[in-house]
Amino acid sequence: MSMKISIIKPGLLSTIQDTGRYRYLSQAVPVSGAMDELAHRLANKAVGNDDDNATIEFTYADASFKAETPVLISYSGDGACLVYNNELMPAEKPLFFPTGSVIKLIHNAIGMRTYLAIAGGWDVPDIMESKSTYLTAAFGGFKGRALQKADVLVGGSLLSEVSNGILNHLIEKSLTYPNWRISRESLLPENRQAIRVVLANEINWFDATSIISFLTNSFTIDRRSNRMGYHLLGKSLVRKVKKELLSTAVTPGIIQVTGSGDLVILMADCQTTGGYPRIAHVAAVDLPLCAQLKPGDTIHFSEISRDEAEALYLEREHDLSLITMAIGLKYIKT
Amino acid sequence: MTEQVGYFGTDIPIKIYGLSEKSVTIKFGTAIDHDLLCLITDFNQLLLQSPFSGLITTVPAYTTLTVFFDPLSVMLSDLPGQVCFEKVSAHLNKIAQIKREKSSTIADKLIIPVCYGGDFGQDLSTVARTNKLSETEVIDIHTAGQYIVFMIGFVPGFAYMGGMDTRLSTPRKEVPDAKIPAGSVGIAGNQTGIYPMETPGGWQIIGRTPLKMFDVNRLQPSLLKGGDTVTFKAIGIKEFNAYAEI
Numbered sequence: 001m002s003m004k005i006s007i008i009k010p011g012l013l014s015t016i017q018d019t020g021r022y023r024y025l026s027q028a029v030p031v032s033g034a035m036d037e038l039a040h041r042l043a044n045k046a047v048g049n050d051d052d053n054a055t056i057e058f059t060y061a062d063a064s065f066k067a068e069t070p071v072l073i074s075y076s077g078d079g080a081c082l083v084y085n086n087e088l089m090p091a092e093k094p095l096f097f098p099t100g101s102v103i104k105l106i107h108n109a110i111g112m113r114t115y116l117a118i119a120g121g122w123d124v125p126d127i128m129e130s131k132s133t134y135l136t137a138a139f140g141g142f143k144g145r146a147l148q149k150a151d152v153l154v155g156g157s158l159l160s161e162v163s164n165g166i167l168n169h170l171i172e173k174s175l176t177y178p179n180w181r182i183s184r185e186s187l188l189p190e191n192r193q194a195i196r197v198v199l200a201n202e203i204n205w206f207d208a209t210s211i212i213s214f215l216t217n218s219f220t221i222d223r224r225s226n227r228m229g230y231h232l233l234g235k236s237l238v239r240k241v242k243k244e245l246l247s248t249a250v251t252p253g254i255i256q257v258t259g260s261g262d263l264v265i266l267m268a269d270c271q272t273t274g275g276y277p278r279i280a281h282v283a284a285v286d287l288p289l290c291a292q293l294k295p296g297d298t299i300h301f302s303e304i305s306r307d308e309a310e311a312l313y314l315e316r317e318h319d320l321s322l323i324t325m326a327i328g329l330k331y332i333k334t
Numbered sequence: 335m336t337e338q339v340g341y342f343g344t345d346i347p348i349k350i351y352g353l354s355e356k357s358v359t360i361k362f363g364t365a366i367d368h369d370l371l372c373l374i375t376d377f378n379q380l381l382l383q384s385p386f387s388g389l390i391t392t393v394p395a396y397t398t399l400t401v402f403f404d405p406l407s408v409m410l411s412d413l414p415g416q417v418c419f420e421k422v423s424a425h426l427n428k429i430a431q432i433k434r435e436k437s438s439t440i441a442d443k444l445i446i447p448v449c450y451g452g453d454f455g456q457d458l459s460t461v462a463r464t465n466k467l468s469e470t471e472v473i474d475i476h477t478a479g480q481y482i483v484f485m486i487g488f489v490p491g492f493a494y495m496g497g498m499d500t501r502l503s504t505p506r507k508e509v510p511d512a513k514i515p516a517g518s519v520g521i522a523g524n525q526t527g528i529y530p531m532e533t534p535g536g537w538q539i540i541g542r543t544p545l546k547m548f549d550v551n552r553l554q555p556s557l558l559k560g561g562d563t564v565t566f567k568a569i570g571i572k573e574f575n576a577y578a579e580i
Binding site: 026030136201247 | 352353354356357359364365391392393394395396397398400402405406409411412417418419446478485486487488489490491492494531533548550554555556559560
């Protein structure tokens with residue numbers, strides 16, 4: 001039988017997301033997917049799912065839901081903490097709740113987005129090979145829209161061997177969870193305000209002072225920030241080369257410089273092409289940090305090389321594969 | 335930042351640069367040009383026919399082709415190089431060395447019906463006035479032309495088309511409209527395009543097509559793709575409604 005929840009309070013913006021829609025970029029279909037892909041993947045791993053299973057992305061807190069069946073869920077991220085019977089629930093850990101449990105999301109001041117995974121992944125149709133919601137064109141996810149009060153969400157009926165293993169250890173008449181958890185902290189740098197970047201192709205379009213200013217000054221996340229991109233407030237950059245950039249492919253993480261010299265970090269729902277010169281791109285391993293930034297937060301950029309960024313990415317993937325292996329070893333009989 | 339990878343059966347040098355950990359961009363030239371479009375379309379087709387291990391997808395644009403890949407698969411491949419950029423570049427370099435046959439692209443020719451003017455094309459008069467033409471002349475010139483899809487961008491299925499008669503050139507609106515209905519055919523500068531879905535936009539709207547330019551239920555959701563050739567056919571409101579009912 002499939003696991004099921006109903007939404008009591010949907011919160012500010014709650015959508016179904018997975019690791020993104022990559023194969024239709026040439027038709028201008030954005031990647032979409034979880035803004036904080038790391039938290040999304042850890043929430044999935046904690047219940048024995050594949051990384052690309054769908055989760056719910058909650059924005060801030062003020063949301064709640066009810067278990068309509070016994071459910072095996074987990075959460076990760078910095079926008080909210082899960083609370084059950086006034087007890088704070090641990091993150092990055094499988095949590096078993098009996099039918100009728102009401103679970104609330106309360107505010108977590110650290111960040112913005114929180115991911116809720118269910119064993120088997122949230123079961124919504126695949127649109128162009130992904131379950132991610134793209135609100136602008138109203139497709140994907142749950143009926144192409146944000147979650148609303150009284151929506152009923154169902155988990156996939158096919159559980160992985162690991163999910164079944166976790167479930168067999170936890171199934172009880174009341175809340176249970178194991179004594180292990182994934183350490184998300186160990187994957188994140190201590191200073192979450194320092195964003196590592198790789199300088200981009202149009203770097204020489206900017207004057208030297210502007211490049212130094214970009215790498216030394218602080219920037220503040222503006223209110224005009226959403227799943228498409230973040231506008232940054234700070235010292236404007238000056239262009240040395242005034243020619244137009246013919247529109248070319250862009251991707252989440254790229255930092256564009258607008259006509260007025262302001263910075264925009266492109267995020268999950270960004271357009272597939274852009275015509276603004278690019279000063280840098282955020283290292284893939286630090287993009288999850290950006291996903292948790294709120295309007296008013298301050299960041300600064302530090303430069304790393306393309307090869308360093310790749311090495312960090314491969315190291316992160318290696319660490320993540322070890323986590324999957326460790327959880328698997330606990331529950332798969334060999 | 336950029337490194338030359340070679341030539342592609344022609345004397346046009348191409349360059350490659352890293353876009354992110356998971357993508358590189360090949361730059362074929364510096365200006366919008368039909369020959370360049372054919373070159374990019376051919377290169378794209380060759381690459382998709384002989385992909386490297388880890389290739390995910392490609393995105394053609396005016397002067398570039400961007401290649402997305404999975405770094406883990408690329409690192410496991412036996413392509414020469416120490417890092418993804420070198421390995422992917424090595425493969426693209428190999429593609430670039432293939433002697434280019436007579437262009438054999440998979441481009442399609444499409445006729446797009448458009449109901450011009452009236453409520454469907456509120457800026458037809460602006461385009462006429464700007465170019466000192468009558469509205470009928472604007473429609474005649476627009477339907478006489480053959481257009482080339484340079485790329486799909488902005489929103490899913492939005493085709494940037496070049497090749498428009500310069501007698502119709504009209505600047506974008508200074509203040510974009512908050513809502514442009516799906517199917518609207520517009521002009522911006524020397525380009526023409528069709529809005530696949532309701533979005534804000536600054537193009538001068540001269541008519542509307544009843545065709546669904548983007549439909550998630552189709553195998554290829556976007557009706558148009560880079561390299562396609564398009565002509566427009568003027569239809570009346572009756573014919574428009576007949577299409578819309580299908």
